[in-house]
Amino acid sequence: MDKLTKEEVLHVAHLARIKVEDSEIEKYQIELKQLLDDVDQIKDIVVESQELLVTPVEHETILRNDSDTREVEFNMIKKNVPATNGNFVEVPVMVNE
Amino acid sequence: MNRYLDLSIPEIHELFVNHKITPVDLVEECYHRIEENSDLNCFITLNKSEALEYAKKLGEEKVEEDNLLWGIPIAIKDNISTKNIRTTCASRMLENYVPIYDATVVEKIKSKKMIIIGKTNMDEFAMGSTSRTSYFGAPKNPIDKTKITGGSSGGSAACIAGALTPLALGTDTGGSIRQPASYTGIVGMKPTYGRVSRYGLIAFASSLDQIGPMTRNVYENALLLNEIVGKDKKDLTSRECEREDFTRFIGKDIHGMKIAIPNYFVSNIVSNEIIQKLDHVVEILKSNGAEVDYIDMKYLDQAVTLYQIIAMGEASSNLARFDGVKFGYRSSQSDSIEEMYANTRCEGFGSEVKRRIMVGSYLLSGENAKIYYDKALAIRNAMKEEFDRVFQEYDFILGPTTTTVAYNLDESLDDPRKSFMDDVLVIPVNMAGLPGLNIPMGENDDHMPIGLHIIGNRLEEARMYQIASFLENKLK
Amino acid sequence: MGEYKTRVGIEVHCELKTNSKMFVDSINNYGGMANVNINEIDFALPGTLPCVNEYGIMLGLKAALALNCTINKKVVFDRKNYFYPDLPKGYQITQARNPIGVNGYVEIEVEGKKKKIGIHDIHIEEDTCKSTHADTKSYLDFNRNGVPLIEIVSEPDMENEKEAMAYLEKLKEILLYTNVSDCKMEEGSMRCDVNVSVSKTETLGTRTETKNIGSISSVGRAILVESNRQIQELEQGNTIQEETRRFDEKQNRTILMRVKETGNDYRYFPEPDIPPYILEDTFIDEVKEKIEVLPDERREIYRQAGIQSINIEKLIANKEISDYLRNFSGNLVIASNLLLGEISAYLNKTGKKIGDTFLSKEKFALLVDKLDRKEINNQIFKEILIELMETDHDINKIVENKKSASFTEEELKVLVARIVSSNPQSVEDYKAGKDRAIKYLMGQIMKETKGSSDPTLVNRLLQEELARK
Structure with a gap:
């Protein structure tokens, strides 16, 4: 059966920030390949116009006035935050910068 | 126990007005039925004490005589944000998430004094066609408990079909209202994209998602749609429409209506028992003065491919916010940022969701965005134009809602493509942003319901209810 | 390479x-x-x-x-x-x-x-x-x-x-x-x-x-x-x-x-x-309209008006003042000197913005015009500045009042002669070469004229009078 390579699965998993257990790799190699083969059919479809339909919305977009504002107290939001410290949201130390 | 819940909404309203019953009577009956039918697994979270308290308070107020939905119990799909009522999306990721705000539709439901009974079961993040991807287990089809309800709004469908509540809200990204409605024999409407505000609907695929009513009959469906539509400044994709009464054409005949049936909808992908029912509907239509033509439509057979690309692409981005930082589940294995992400999302999401996010991420990465995503959007545009062309000539497009009746709950979940193929007939509607309605058109030899799919032009919901109600009567 | x-x-x-x-x-x-x-x-x-x-x-x-x-x-x-x-x-x-x-x-x-x-x-x-x-x-x-x-x-x-x-x-x-x-x-x-x-x-x-x-x-x-x-x-x-x-x-x-x-x-x-x-x-046109004249265009306007380049940069650096000068049709050199000099000093001292004062653009235009026509001199301007900035008095009235309190050259001559003759000690000191004396005499004259006179003129008349002694 056609499969993705192990590296391809790990690359896609990293893009999606989803850990894949070693035991699952084989399963994903097959399943992802099946889905990707499906969507590959799109390459064969001929379409004349190159216009893209991003959203079926046809109405005029009405924007927000700069002066319309509202705030929510952090105490409310905090209830769902996994880790806080004082008025801050806490996460493992960010590296990068 | 009384059986008030089996009465029609106008009949219940009459009883309220005449002080024969109170909202508490109705709400107690709901919870009684839900408990009796707990094996259906329709609900993830019940709102019992708050609902009863609210019903009691409502009972002390004056009945709003011009508000037919006053005091009527309603079930809400669990991907719609309800303040202070846990909203899980049927996912471990949100198992303990209690929203701090109401979705705009929920505000509307509350302002019309409907009573929220609970949050219904569904496919995790609405990804699936059987509701079996729910972290809380699959709901069962009340017609035959060994069968699937369909999905993703399976809990809402089963809730109506099992007569647990008279009203429910579902959501439909690629058939998630209409397909389970078909499998359970109820009425389900996916309105025109933009009719109903999506603010508070936990996004799966933003350009396809739409909230809609799921009910026992056409009239009540129109009643509920009346109260949930409208422009919302919190949702830029919602549209300004003149206030209209969607029940206004119900009862009128269908003489002179022009109806198209795409050949693809009656091709060999649809089982014979379903084609037969559709043939019967065509006879009724013709004998009542409607014109029916079988037509060819381009791109319909490509809808699933488009859907896979667009829905999975958008989903991979919409679900990026579930990262363990701000709400919901955070893995205990979170010593570094990268570990927190990978473990949280590995442990918090189920396999269907993970698969779709991975494929969606891949489809948008690097050059793929052009090869797949842009191409899909170009075909999507062509498909919409194809529908526009047909609607210049025809009032409605009809077909079956599903290719088969509801299948067994224990059928394998292994083929990742199966869940998409279940929606092959209903997906095109989401692509074009059109309204689509399922009504029952009979049952097979095993008494499993068969659904008729009515597709209207944009904003033509009232006319759809007209033909739907006409057929509903003829098919009784 | x-x-x-x-x-x-x-x-x-x-x-x-x-x-x-x-x-x-x-x-x-x-x-x-x-x-x-x-x-x-x-x-x-x-x-x-x-x-x-x-x-x-x-x-x-x-x-x-x-x-x-x-x-x-x-x-x-x-x-x-x-x-x-x-x-x-x-x-x-x-x-x-x-x-x-x-x-x-x-x-x-x-x-x-x-x-x-x-x-x-x-x-x-x-x-x-x-x-x-x-x-x-x-x-x-x-x-x-x-x-x-x-x-x-x-x-x-x-x-x-x-x-x-x-x-x-x-x-x-x-x-x-x-x-x-x-x-x-x-x-x-x-x-x-x-x-x-x-x-x-x-x-x-x-x-x-x-x-x-x-x-x-x-x-x-x-x-x-x-x-x-x-x-x-x-x-x-x-x-x-x-x-x-x-x-x-x-x-x-x-x-x-x-x-x-x-x-x-x-x-x-x-x-x-x-x-x-x-x-x-x-809408795009409306926004275009809203875009004010940009710095380079302003520089060109100032340059053509003959403003020195050091002052041009001072104006550009002070957008509030530069904005105030927009559509100004009078003598830009005088106008910019006033704005960058006494007026800026006043604004800095009081912490006000020019828009917060009573010096409307119309009033300012009249003021510059009067200076340009030499109807008033710098000295008078300095003396009426506070009144201009802090009251809504008509500028013509302010100037009139100031002028009525001022002296013609003939009147000044008489006054200078009187002051000199009533201060013989100062004359002595002047002749002995003490600079302080002339300053003192100037002060006395300015005091009598309530400061309304042109100090250069007074100085000249005083020198002439002393020379006669």
Whole structure:
């Protein structure tokens, strides 16, 4: 059966920030390949116009006035935050910068 | 126990007005039925004490005589944000998430004094066609408990079909209202994209998602749609429409209506028992003065491919916010940022969701965005134009809602493509942003319901209810 | 062997001066207490959707117009997807495919030579959360999340640090003058990333990006040291890597942060939650109208009016005063002298803005006219300044009152003679060569005339009178 390579699965998993257990790799190699083969059919479809339909919305977009504002107290939001410290949201130390 | 819940909404309203019953009577009956039918697994979270308290308070107020939905119990799909009522999306990721705000539709439901009974079961993040991807287990089809309800709004469908509540809200990204409605024999409407505000609907695929009513009959469906539509400044994709009464054409005949049936909808992908029912509907239509033509439509057979690309692409981005930082589940294995992400999302999401996010991420990465995503959007545009062309000539497009009746709950979940193929007939509607309605058109030899799919032009919901109600009567 | 040529391109992020955020309806203000200017959209709570700030779009358009860009009338947004804790939605809303403005330019002048620096594009986007770090944890403040930004991407048209600094100065001036941004680099409301490459041929060399430099002069130094570093590397036979660096002010050198991943995979796609917004031509025209005369045009007006270049730059640097001079039709030299001299001194002393005083533009025009016609002199102007600034008295009345208290030359002569003869001791002192004496006599005369007389005239008359003694 056609499969993705192990590296391809790990690359896609990293893009999606989803850990894949070693035991699952084989399963994903097959399943992802099946889905990707499906969507590959799109390459064969001929379409004349190159216009893209991003959203079926046809109405005029009405924007927000700069002066319309509202705030929510952090105490409310905090209830769902996994880790806080004082008025801050806490996460493992960010590296990068 | 009384059986008030089996009465029609106008009949219940009459009883309220005449002080024969109170909202508490109705709400107690709901919870009684839900408990009796707990094996259906329709609900993830019940709102019992708050609902009863609210019903009691409502009972002390004056009945709003011009508000037919006053005091009527309603079930809400669990991907719609309800303040202070846990909203899980049927996912471990949100198992303990209690929203701090109401979705705009929920505000509307509350302002019309409907009573929220609970949050219904569904496919995790609405990804699936059987509701079996729910972290809380699959709901069962009340017609035959060994069968699937369909999905993703399976809990809402089963809730109506099992007569647990008279009203429910579902959501439909690629058939998630209409397909389970078909499998359970109820009425389900996916309105025109933009009719109903999506603010508070936990996004799966933003350009396809739409909230809609799921009910026992056409009239009540129109009643509920009346109260949930409208422009919302919190949702830029919602549209300004003149206030209209969607029940206004119900009862009128269908003489002179022009109806198209795409050949693809009656091709060999649809089982014979379903084609037969559709043939019967065509006879009724013709004998009542409607014109029916079988037509060819381009791109319909490509809808699933488009859907896979667009829905999975958008989903991979919409679900990026579930990262363990701000709400919901955070893995205990979170010593570094990268570990927190990978473990949280590995442990918090189920396999269907993970698969779709991975494929969606891949489809948008690097050059793929052009090869797949842009191409899909170009075909999507062509498909919409194809529908526009047909609607210049025809009032409605009809077909079956599903290719088969509801299948067994224990059928394998292994083929990742199966869940998409279940929606092959209903997906095109989401692509074009059109309204689509399922009504029952009979049952097979095993008494499993068969659904008729009515597709209207944009904003033509009232006319759809007209033909739907006409057929509903003829098919009784 | 030819000489190495340096090429510089600059990406500038500017915060827009709005009341609320770009895609969230909470207040645009950070730096105070953490997590107060927030709502559920900032936290990307499930089900929330973006809402677009109309004024933010207007400012973006204004900037694009002021930078001579071609406008994309169909405003659309894209999602830039990446995972980082300071990015709540997991994507940034930006304009990757169709920026609001493209193909613009800014004209700079370096050592008398004018040059156009191309603007590749200008796009609207949103800022991220602010994070602070401890040993094992980081802390997020969502106040800055969603703050409206424009990113201005130049072409690699600058050939040295002087051009780059002139470009940034000019950009800053324009954005300040259009009220688009505060452009305070020290507070982070303007941030620069500098792309530098060197090459001996016309083909561009491999570039490095030096991030987040704190001031315009640091940008200049960073470009200088970075291009020198690259030349040295190449001379030693090494190659330049595409990488991100930072400028260390103290050591005056750039330091490697990270080598660029091969093509950052941001998985851009069109933002489906924000349908296209069409900029009507009438709206674009309205915004064009709102763009005030830009600095270079003002410089030209001042130059033609004969204002000295040092004063021209003083005017440009003081937008409030320069604005006050707009549409002024009288003598600009006199007007600018007044504004930059006594009036600025008064404003500095009192801490007022010119708009807060009673000196209306009409009143000011009359004043300059009177000075120009020599109906009044500088001395009188100085004396009536406070009355002009602090009362709504008619300027003609003020001047009349002042003048009625003043003396003709004949009257002054008589007065001078009287003062001199009644102060013989001072005359003696004057003759003995004591300067103090003349000052004293001047003072006495000015006192009698209540200061209304021209001191030069009084001085001359006094000298003449003393000479007769």
